[in-house]
Amino acid sequence: MKKARVFCGLACLGLFLILVPALQAQSIRLVLHATDHLIAPDSVTVGFDPLATNHIDPALGEEEQPVPPPTFDVRSTTITAGLGKDTCLLGLKKNLHKGRSISQSDRWKIAFQSDSAGFPVTFTWIAGLATTGGGKWLLQDGSGSHLFPDVDMTSQTSFTYPLKDVNQQFIFIKVSDKTTFRTFVQESIAVAHDNKGKIGKAEKRKAYASFACFTCTNPGANPPGVRLHVEFDQAVRPAPGSVDASPQSYAPFQNASSTDPPGKQKKWDFTNPTAAVTPGASVSICVYGDKGKANGAKKYWWTDAGGTTIQGGKQGPATPTSPALLYPMPNINNVGEELYAQGSFPELDIKGKPVGIRAGEAGAVSKDAKGKDIFREVTHPKWKDVLKTMYDKKFAGSVHTGPPVCMTTFTDGSGKPIVKAQAGMPASKHNNKLLAEAVALKLSIAASVTSKTPVGLGQLTYVGGGHYNGKSVQNLSELADTALSCDTSTTPAHVKRFHFDENNDSLLTLYNVIRSIDSAFSGPFDTLSFLAPQNGKPSGGTSLPGTRSISDVPFLLHTAEIPPVVNFQPFRDPDPIPVNLELRQNYPNPFNPTTMIEFSLPEDAIVTLKIYNVLGQEIATLFDREALDLGIQTAEFNANSLPSGIYFYRVVAETQTDDGTAGRTLTMVKKMMLLK
Numbered sequence: 001m002k003k004a005r006v007f008c009g010l011a012c013l014g015l016f017l018i019l020v021p022a023l024q025a026q027s028i029r030l031v032l033h034a035t036d037h038l039i040a041p042d043s044v045t046v047g048f049d050p051l052a053t054n055h056i057d058p059a060l061g062e063e064e065q066p067v068p069p070p071t072f073d074v075r076s077t078t079i080t081a082g083l084g085k086d087t088c089l090l091g092l093k094k095n096l097h098k099g100r101s102i103s104q105s106d107r108w109k110i111a112f113q114s115d116s117a118g119f120p121v122t123f124t125w126i127a128g129l130a131t132t133g134g135g136k137w138l139l140q141d142g143s144g145s146h147l148f149p150d151v152d153m154t155s156q157t158s159f160t161y162p163l164k165d166v167n168q169q170f171i172f173i174k175v176s177d178k179t180t181f182r183t184f185v186q187e188s189i190a191v192a193h194d195n196k197g198k199i200g201k202a203e204k205r206k207a208y209a210s211f212a213c214f215t216c217t218n219p220g221a222n223p224p225g226v227r228l229h230v231e232f233d234q235a236v237r238p239a240p241g242s243v244d245a246s247p248q249s250y251a252p253f254q255n256a257s258s259t260d261p262p263g264k265q266k267k268w269d270f271t272n273p274t275a276a277v278t279p280g281a282s283v284s285i286c287v288y289g290d291k292g293k294a295n296g297a298k299k300y301w302w303t304d305a306g307g308t309t310i311q312g313g314k315q316g317p318a319t320p321t322s323p324a325l326l327y328p329m330p331n332i333n334n335v336g337e338e339l340y341a342q343g344s345f346p347e348l349d350i351k352g353k354p355v356g357i358r359a360g361e362a363g364a365v366s367k368d369a370k371g372k373d374i375f376r377e378v379t380h381p382k383w384k385d386v387l388k389t390m391y392d393k394k395f396a397g398s399v400h401t402g403p404p405v406c407m408t409t410f411t412d413g414s415g416k417p418i419v420k421a422q423a424g425m426p427a428s429k430h431n432n433k434l435l436a437e438a439v440a441l442k443l444s445i446a447a448s449v450t451s452k453t454p455v456g457l458g459q460l461t462y463v464g465g466g467h468y469n470g471k472s473v474q475n476l477s478e479l480a481d482t483a484l485s486c487d488t489s490t491t492p493a494h495v496k497r498f499h500f501d502e503n504n505d506s507l508l509t510l511y512n513v514i515r516s517i518d519s520a521f522s523g524p525f526d527t528l529s530f531l532a533p534q535n536g537k538p539s540g541g542t543s544l545p546g547t548r549s550i551s552d553v554p555f556l557l558h559t560a561e562i563p564p565v566v567n568f569q570p571f572r573d574p575d576p577i578p579v580n581l582e583l584r585q586n587y588p589n590p591f592n593p594t595t596m597i598e599f600s601l602p603e604d605a606i607v608t609l610k611i612y613n614v615l616g617q618e619i620a621t622l623f624d625r626e627a628l629d630l631g632i633q634t635a636e637f638n639a640n641s642l643p644s645g646i647y648f649y650r651v652v653a654e655t656q657t658d659d660g661t662a663g664r665t666l667t668m669v670k671k672m673m674l675l676k
Contacts, residue, residue: 027047027048027049027050027099028047028048028049028099028132028133028175029045029046029047029049029096030045030046030047030125030126030129030132030137030173031043031044031045031125031126032044032045032046032074032110032123032124032125032173033123033124033125034074034112034121034122034123034124035121035122035124036114036115036118036119036120036121036122036164037118037119037122038115038117038118042073042074042112043074043093044074044075044076044092044093044094044095044110045093045094045095045096046076046094046095046096046108046110046173047095047096047097048096048097048098048099048104048106048133049096049097049098049099050098050099051098052096052097052098052099073111073112073113074110074111074112074121075091075092075093075110075111075112076091076092076093076094076095076108076109076110076111077091077109077110077111077168077170091111095108104133104134104175104177105134105174105175105176105177105551106174106175106176107172107173107174107175108172108173108174109142109170109171109172110142110170110171110172110173111168111169111170112161112168112169112170112171113165113166113167113168113169114164114165114166115166116166118164119164120160120161120162120163120164121160121161121164121169122158122159122160122161123139123158123159123160123161123171124157124158125153125157125158126157127157129153129154130154130178133175134175134176134177134178134179134551135154135177135178135179136154136175136176136177136178136549136551137152137153137154137173137174137175138150138151138152138153138172138173138174138175138176139151139153139159139171139172139173140171140172140173140174141171141172142169142170142171142172143169143170147161147162147163148162153173154178176549176551177549177550177551177558178549178551179454179456179546179549179550179558180454180521180545180546180547180548180549180550181448181453181454181456181457181460181520181521181546181547181548181550182444182447182448182453182454182457182521182522182523182544182545182546182547183440183441183444183457183517183518183519183520183521183522184332184440184443184444184447184518184522185437185440185515185518185519185522186390186399186400186433186436186437186439186440186518187399188332188522188525189332189336189386189387189390189391189440189443190387190390190391190398190399191391191398192331192332192333192525193331194328194331194333194629195328195329196629198629199391200333200384200387200391201333201629202330202331202333202334202336202337203327203328203329203330203331203333203334203530204328204577204629204630204631205327205530205576205577206292206327206328206577206630207292207293207325207326207327208292208326208327208328209237209240209288209289209290209291209292209325209326210234210288210289210291210292210293210294210295210323210324210325210326211286211287211288211289211295211322211323211324211325211326212286212287212289212294212295212296212320212321212322212323212324213249213284213285213286213287213320213321213322214230214232214284214285214286214287214297214300214318214319214320214321215282215283215284215318215319215320215321216228216230216282216283216284216285216297216300216315216318217280217281217282217315218277218278218279218280218281218282218302218311218312219279219280219302219311219312219313219315220279220280223279223304223311224276224277224278224279225273225276225277225302225303225311226271226273226276226302226303226304226305227269227270227271227302227303227304227305227307228253228269228270228277228283228285228300228301228302228303229267229268229269229270229300229301229302229303229307230267230268230270230285230297230299230300230318231266231267231268231297231298231299231300231316232266232267232268232287232289232295232296232297232298233266233289233295233296233297233298234266234289234290234291234295234296235260235263235264235265235266235289235290236258236265236266236268236287236288236289236290237288237289237290238288239288240288240326245262245263245265247268247270247285247286247287248286248287248288249284249285249286250270250283250285250286251274251283251284252273252274252275252277252283253270253271253272253273253283254271254272254273254274255270255271255272256268256269256270256271257269257271263290268285269307270283270285271307277302284321285297285318286322288326292325292326293325294320294323294325295320295323296317296318296320297316297317297318297320298316298317299314299315299316299317300314300315300316300318301313301314301315302315327530329525329526329527330525330527330530330542331525332525333383333387334530334541334542335443335447335452335541335542335544336383336386336387336443337383338452338541338542339383339443339446339447339450339452340356340382340383342450342541344446344449344450345357345446347362349379349421350363353381354381355379355380355381356379356380356381356382356383356385356386357379357380357386357439357442357443357446358377358378358379358380358442358481359377359378359425359435359438359439359442359480359481359484360375360376360377360378360407360481360484360485361376361377361481361482361484361485362377362481363375363377365485365486368419372419374417374419374420375418375419375420375421376406376407376408376418376484376485376486377407377421377422377481377484377485378407378421378422378423378424378425378435378439378484379421379422379423380423380424380439381423384424385423385424386424386439386443387424388423388424388425388426389424389425389426389435389436389439390436390439390440391426392426392427392428394426394428395426395427395428395431397427398427399427399436400427400431400432400433400435400436401427401431401433402427402430402431402432402433403432403433403507403508404432404433404434404483404507404508404510404511405432405434405507406483406484406485406486406507407425407430407432407435407484407485407486408486409430410429410430411429411430411431411432412428412429412430418430432484433511433515434480434483434484434507434510434511434514435484437511437514437515437518438477438480438481438484438514440518441473441476441477441480441514441517441518442477444457444518444521445457445458445473445474445477447544451543452541452542452543452544453543453544453545453546454545454546456558457473457521458472458473458474458477459472459473459474460472460473460550460556460557460558460559461473461556461557461558461559462476462513462517462555462556463554463555463556463557464513464516464555466509466513467506467509468509468510468513473517473556476510476513476514476517477514479510480510480514483506483507483510516555517556520548520553520555520556521546521547521548521553522547523547523548524547525544526544526545527542527543527544527545528543528544528545529542529543530542577600577602577630577631578600578601578602579602580602580666581599581600581601581602581651581653581666581667581668582599582600582668583599583649583651583668583669583670584597584598584599584600584670585670585672586598586637586649586670586672589672589673590672590673590674590675591639591672591673591674591675592639592674592675592676593638593639593640593642593674593676594636594637594638594639594640595636595637595639595672596634596635596636596637597609597622597634597635597636597637597649598632598633598634598635599632599633599651599668600631600632600633601628601629601630601631601633601653602630602655602666603630603655603656603663604627604628604629604630604655604656605627605628605630605653605654605655605656605666606625606626606627606628606653606654606656607623607625607626607627607628607633607651607652607653607654608621608623608624608625608626608651608652609621609622609623609635609649609650609651609652610622610649610650611637611647611648611649612647612648612649612650613645613646613647613648614645614646614647614648619642619647620637622635622637623635623651637649639674642674643674643676644673644674644675644676645673645674646671646672646673647671647672647673647674648669648670648671648672649669649670649671649672650667650668650669651667651668651669652665652666652667653665653666653667654666
């Protein structure tokens with residue numbers, strides 16, 4: 001039988017990458033080598049070239065025709081259906097498609113066959129594809145029988161096809177953009193909660209557990225250690241996601257046990273080693289501790305097989321290695337609070353007050369019959385105003401479900417017109433799902449701009465067809481403002497063609513587009529870090545990874561240059577945990593008739609908050625031994641029935657220890673003035 005011929009000389013082996021200006025077409029050529037393990041391998045070249053055409057081009061080396069079987073052969077073949085259709089390049093040894101941008105997705109169908117004396121075909125390629133093209137290269141099964149899962153060509157450089165055949169077999173080479181992004185839908189913002197299930201609460205930056213490994217050395221002047229006894233400072237707890245409250249690693253010992261009751265297991269015995277620990281040798285014991293502070297192993301000792309004779313006396317403390325504190329998973333509320341704290345929404349209204357995330361046109365959109373300005377916008381000066389819009393416990397379903405409409409009237413049954421800016425807009429007042437998704441999109445863009453999520457979301461281009469085809473995500477967000485206000489009188493000429501009015505379905509069309517974008521990269525909340533670095537400095541805030549590659553979202557393209565990350569205010573925890581009880585001055589003060597009292601707890605506590613007059617008489621009780629979480633707490637005091645004068649407010653916080661017994665009692669008092 002004729003052995004395989006070489007169709008490509010050694011000079012063509014390798015990967016050629018020529019970079020041109022950012023986001024323009026690149027010349028990328030990948031040589032895929034193949035062999036059925038006889039003396040002569042074969043290869044085929046695929047890739048992009050700005051000069052490539054959809055037809056055979058001799059200048060690009062696309063003119064070679066296939067050789068007859070059964071000689072071992074590998075070559076590009078025709079894709080006649082679906083994505084990556086290619087009907088003009090059958091049988092080529094070089095198949096270069098026309099490239100448009102670094103995020104171009106493309107696919108090549110490769111035909112191959114073994115010589116009758118050969119073996120299953122092995123494909124090889126050069127390393128480093130993760131930085132080439134879009135950075136996502138897959139070798140896929142072309143048989144239609146799901147013989148193997150997609151092969152990540154960026155993490156390995158060879159693959160053997162599982163079946164041999166002297167007839168033609170097929171694989172696909174797919175290249176696409178690996179860049180990931182993250183977005184939020186209105187529901188994910190609405191129901192975000194802390195680890196105690198409290199909706200609207202950010203997670204505190206307080207460690208809840210610890211991890212450490214401890215080195216225990218067998219004294220050099222004693223017999224080999226057969227058993228090891230270790231006493232930790234904290235009870236051993238399960239690893240995150242597990243229910244097994246036992247040490248994580250303790251080789252060479254095979255067994256670990258504790259005589260302490262469950263939940264208080266600090267003393268542990270390690271037995272049945274695979275090999276005795278010789279004098280001078282050490283072992284490493286790794287455990288999770290149940291407190292949010294550094295763990296320790298205050299003492300340990302070695303014993304004989306019976307566990308009764310201590311060898312070399314009691315040792316300790318053991319040397320800790322790899323210590324770490326475990327923090328709870330943050331949530332969207334952490335992201336929102338940090339964005340506000342870091343000045344991510346610098347816009348001010350005409351009175352110089354913060355606007356925050358705004359939905360609707362800024363400023364007056366028209367005038368009423370009396371010539372008075374009408375405003376159709378929803379501002380969110382604080383993160384809690386965003387939550388006010390997104391989650392309404394008074395409303396069935398809690399989130400916006402109403403059809404996309406102009407913000408012209410309240411939908412609460414009153415029929416009253418919206419004539420001034422609203423600080424938050426709950427669904428019970430104006431039920432409008434376009435409003436909620438527009439706010440969610442602005443949050444997603446802001447998180448991307450500040451690098452809390454992957455940068456560049458606003459610069460992606462929508463290619464889903466219709467009026468909005470070719471517009472950036474940022475442009476669509478701005479169009480949503482115009483749509484919500486239905487300001488046809490002042491709408492710029494270049495967007496008037498969208499006809500945002502009450503009698504047109506363009507609002508529903510726009511909602512569907514924005515909802516699809518908000519959903520495109522939404523997913524389970526995960527973080528790269530709770531306290532991620534920012535601009536290379538160890539201070540940032542919550543940082544989230546992307547959820548999905550843009551190549552998996554067919555209606556968005558990565559076609560515009562990503563702007564640099566803007567330098568925002570240095571990260572400061574918007575709700576730091578104080579060392580002691582902090583009672584803040586009420587606001588406003590003087591007040592009439594209501595005021596807010598705010599205090600911050602260093603720990604979870606049983607709290608009593610009461611109001612007194614200047615004679616020390618109790619006037620009102622705002623909290624009566626209520627269990628409150630650590631962090632900032634607020635209470636409203638209404639003095640409508642009281643006379644003007646000086647009053648005092650006193651907070652008493654009783655903390656508890658980990659075992660549920662009483663801890664310390666903290667007390668603070670401040671005065672306030674009621675002025676009617």
